[in-house]
Amino acid sequence: MMWWLIAKSIAKTFTLILLTTATIYLVARAFPGDPITVLYGEQPISDEVRKAVESRLGLDKPLYLQILIYWRRVFTGDWGVSTFFAKPVFQVVFQSFINSLKLAVSATVLTTLVCVLLAYLSMAKGFKMLSSVFPTLSSSMPAAVWGVVLMVFAAYLKIPIGFGSMSMPLLTLVVAGTGVFYRILQSLLEKTFSEPFVEMYKAFGMSIEKIFLKALRYAMPVYLTATFYRMGLIIAGAMATEVIFAYPGMGLLLVQAFSSRDYPVLIGWTTIVSVTLSVLNMVSDILHIYMDPRLRGVV
Amino acid sequence: MNIWTKISIVVLVVEAFLAAFPQLFSHYSPTTIDLTNRLAPPSIAHFLGTDTLGRDVFIRLLYAIRYSFTVASFSLVLSLSIGLLMGSLSAIVGGFADSMLSTLFNILYIIPGFFIAIALSILIGSGLTTTSIVIGLSLAPIFYRLCRSAAKEILTQPYIEAAKALGASTNWIIFRYVGKELFYIALTTAIFLLSDAIAFEASLSILGLGVQPPTPTLGNMIAEYKEYVFTSPHLLIYPVMVIATTIASLNTLANEVGKKLNVLMKNSLL
Numbered sequence: 001m002m003w004w005l006i007a008k009s010i011a012k013t014f015t016l017i018l019l020t021t022a023t024i025y026l027v028a029r030a031f032p033g034d035p036i037t038v039l040y041g042e043q044p045i046s047d048e049v050r051k052a053v054e055s056r057l058g059l060d061k062p063l064y065l066q067i068l069i070y071w072r073r074v075f076t077g078d079w080g081v082s083t084f085f086a087k088p089v090f091q092v093v094f095q096s097f098i099n100s101l102k103l104a105v106s107a108t109v110l111t112t113l114v115c116v117l118l119a120y121l122s123m124a125k126g127f128k129m130l131s132s133v134f135p136t137l138s139s140s141m142p143a144a145v146w147g148v149v150l151m152v153f154a155a156y157l158k159i160p161i162g163f164g165s166m167s168m169p170l171l172t173l174v175v176a177g178t179g180v181f182y183r184i185l186q187s188l189l190e191k192t193f194s195e196p197f198v199e200m201y202k203a204f205g206m207s208i209e210k211i212f213l214k215a216l217r218y219a220m221p222v223y224l225t226a227t228f229y230r231m232g233l234i235i236a237g238a239m240a241t242e243v244i245f246a247y248p249g250m251g252l253l254l255v256q257a258f259s260s261r262d263y264p265v266l267i268g269w270t271t272i273v274s275v276t277l278s279v280l281n282m283v284s285d286i287l288h289i290y291m292d293p294r295l296r297g298v299v
Numbered sequence: 300m301n302i303w304t305k306i307s308i309v310v311l312v313v314e315a316f317l318a319a320f321p322q323l324f325s326h327y328s329p330t331t332i333d334l335t336n337r338l339a340p341p342s343i344a345h346f347l348g349t350d351t352l353g354r355d356v357f358i359r360l361l362y363a364i365r366y367s368f369t370v371a372s373f374s375l376v377l378s379l380s381i382g383l384l385m386g387s388l389s390a391i392v393g394g395f396a397d398s399m400l401s402t403l404f405n406i407l408y409i410i411p412g413f414f415i416a417i418a419l420s421i422l423i424g425s426g427l428t429t430t431s432i433v434i435g436l437s438l439a440p441i442f443y444r445l446c447r448s449a450a451k452e453i454l455t456q457p458y459i460e461a462a463k464a465l466g467a468s469t470n471w472i473i474f475r476y477v478g479k480e481l482f483y484i485a486l487t488t489a490i491f492l493l494s495d496a497i498a499f500e501a502s503l504s505i506l507g508l509g510v511q512p513p514t515p516t517l518g519n520m521i522a523e524y525k526e527y528v529f530t531s532p533h534l535l536i537y538p539v540m541v542i543a544t545t546i547a548s549l550n551t552l553a554n555e556v557g558k559k560l561n562v563l564m565k566n567s568l569l
Contacts, residue, residue, distance in 0.1 A: 020406050027418050140547035142498030144505045144518075145539055148525050152532045152539075236412055240502040244525065255506055258417055270414040277409045 005289050013282040018071060020274045025070045026063075028267050074271060080264040084256065089268040093253065097272055100249035103166055104238055107173035108227075114174060115182045116216065119189055124212045131182075139179025143237030146176040147244040163246040172241050177234065184226045188219040221291040228284035235273070304555045307548035314364055314545060321361035329354065329362040330513045338531055350534055351527055360537055363515040364545075370431045370516065371496035375489045377435030382442020383485050387477060389443070390450030401447075404440045412437035412499065416508040430509050434499050438492055442485060449484050453477050490556055494549040501542060517542050 054060055061069070073079065079089035122131030141149065150172055154161050161168055192198065192215040201211050227234075239251030246252065250269065257265040317324065325346070333353035341348045347356040389400045416433040423429060453459065453476065462472055497517070503509035504518025505525075512519055520538040527534060 016402070016405055016409065019402065020409050023406055023410065024414070027414075031418070031421050136547065136550075139550060140543045141539070142501055142542075142546070144502045145498075145521065145542050148521055148528070148535055149539055151525065151528050152535050155528050155532045236499060236502045239413070240505045243506055251506065254413055258508065266414070266417060270411060273411045273414075274409045277411070281409075 002289060006286050009282055009285045009289070013278050016278050017275055020278065021071065021074050021271055022067045024267060024270050024274070025067060028263065031263065079268045079271075082257075082262055082265045084260040084262040084265065089264045092265055093250075093268045093272050096248060096250050096253040097276075099247070100238070100242065100251070103169055103173070103242070103247065103249060104235070106166075107170055107177060107238070110170070110174045111177040111181050114178050115185050118178070118182055119185055119216075120212060122186075123189060123193070124208045131186075135179045135182040135186075137179070138175055138177075139183065141176065142240075143173055143176035143234075144240035144244060147172040147241045150175070151244065161245070164248060165245075166247065168245045169238075169241045169247045172245075173238055176237065176241075180234075181227060185219065185223055188222055188226075189215055192219050221288050224287055224291075225284050228280055235277070300555065303551050307551040310544055310548045311552070314541075315368070317361050318365035318368055321358060321365060324361065325355060325358040327355035327358045329359045329515050347537055348533075350524065351531065356534065356537060359515045359520060360541060363517045363520050363538060364541060366427060366510065366514060367497055367500055367517045370427055370434065370500050370510070371493055373428075373431040374434035374438065374496050375493060377431065378438040378442050378492075379485050379489050381435070381439045382444075383446050383481060386443045386446025387450045387473070387481055389447045390454065391473060391477070397447075400443075404443045407436060408440035413503075413506065413508060416503055420508065425509075425511050427510055427514070430500060430503060433503070434496050437499065438496065441492065442488065445488055446481050446485055450477055450481055453480055487553075487556055490549070490553045494546040494553070497542065497546060497549075 059066065077090045079093070081087070082089050082092050085092050118131045118134065121127040138146075147169070150168065151161065153159075154168075195218070197218075198211060198215060201214060206214075239249070239254065241247075242249040242251035243255055250273065253265065254269055256262070257269060321329075327345075331354065333349065336349055336353045337351055339345055339349040339353075345355050345357065347360065350356050350359070385400055385404070389397045412433060415436055416430070419425075419429050419433055459472060459476060462476065467475075500509055500516060501518030501521060504516055505522045507522065509518055510516050512523060517538050521535060521542075524531075524534040524538070
């Protein structure tokens with residue numbers, strides 16, 4: 001049962017990725033300008049070269065065949081040549097992607113830890129004030145604006161900012177993310193604490209710390225889904241933060257590619273971000289199946 | 300209604316008033332450059348001083364609030380109408396149409412908003428309308444999913460059964476029960492997402508993909524003034540303060556409304 005559900009989820013994601021890349025291709029074909037420049041970058045254009053490239057990209061074939069050829073190129077990593085960096089697109093995008101991934105993963109893990117700590121302090125230890133003021137403050141500004149605020153602080157306090165290093169964007173993302181994540185976690189935990197099984201544990205005389213852990217275990221699947229649900233907005237914020245601190249990730253790459261009208265990189269960028277988003281969706285689905293026994297039909 | 304909700308309402312009303320009639324408060328233009336008067340300190344003539352190009356910061360801020368609110372509200376109206384219409388259609392019709400629409404909105408959800416922003420700015424040029432459409436399209440899948448699952452849940456309620464048993468027509472059920480309830484749910488979500496829309500505009504502008512300068516929006520002002528963070532950081536404080544108070548007020552208000560209406564989605568995803 002569980003494996004069947006997981007296989008279904010993977011198949012769905014794969015279809016979605018195919019459809020999304022096709023959409024991106026079609027939108028990019030509508031851009032003004034020569035499709036070879038848009039999709040493959042500047043070439044030393046002589047007629048033979050142009051003919052060769054055209055037939056290689058299948059531009060002389062009907063549209064549905066072009067999409068098939070494009071899919072093959074996407075999956076074989078033949079993403080064209082960047083017009084701005086003069087390097088293969090895949091290489092350029094992948095490097096930034098790894099940098100962004102490092103930042104995003106550390107930020108998510110750190111933020112979740114901070115949120116769990118705050119929830120523990122407020123629910124098990126009774127520090128209500130601390131855990132209501134900080135999240136309100138945090139969610140009053142988007143990540144990008146928090147980045148600017150931290151930068152102003154640093155400017156007034158004469159603290160040197162390491163542009164291009166990970167520390168400042170990480171700090172910004174954690175500070176800005178805590179509010180959103182905490183609100184989700186808190187409402188879930190509050191709901192959990194009113195469930196009958198918590199009453200039962202209380203009646204058993206279980207310590208509040210242990211009950212908190214049980215409640216956390218119960219709330220985690222929905223928490224994960226809820227955070228994945230907002231992933232689009234979180235990624236948007238993370239990219240703007242990267243640009244502010246000149247961190248060499250996907251955000252900075254996008255700005256460079258857009259300002260130099262580097263279409264091949266733009267398309268590659270969009271492809272990799274869409275694939276990441278759909279894979280994240282899939283992972284949250286599978287985690288959900290794994291963590292919630294009811295979905296597997298076990299209970 | 301506690302004190303914070305009241306403060307939030309006052310803040311938002313004052314902002315709305317300032318944004319609606321900026322010319323009542325200052326006779327400057329938000330885009331006139333006066334290079335002889337750069338970085339002037341706050342004075343009677345210029346309430347908040349002037350910026351690096353000698354433009355009056357106060358009037359720029361008023362227009363920024365005006366444009367940011369316009370973009371945010373327009374994008375929400377757009378995404379709300381798309382999501383409400385398509386979501387209820389999906390739930391009511393079901394079957395093939397449902398899976399087609401779901402796939403379509405999944406694709407829209409997965410394609411990053413920045414790509415939509417770039418594609419639209421290349422295809423139809425950038426501006427206030429384009430930015431509104433970009434944010435609207437990015438938020439539409441959220442409304443779609445919400446309305447679809449809510450409509451499905453409403454359709455299984457006992458009172459729908461009762462209405463059917465009493466001989467109510469399908470149209471009556473759709474408009475009187477499903478439509479009405481969905482509209483309230485979507486409206487509450489819209490209040491929640493208003494702050495997200497403002498935040499999204501700021502992120503777009505900071506990346507240079509939003510409304511283009513010299514048109515002031517809150518995000519645009521931050522994007523422009525962050526270049527001078529080490530020489531004149533005070534310029535950044537005004538737009539940041541406005542964004543922070545606005546979003547905090549909107550969140551407080553949304554929580555209050557959510558509590559009042561106690562809608563289906565309250566504990567789910569926001």
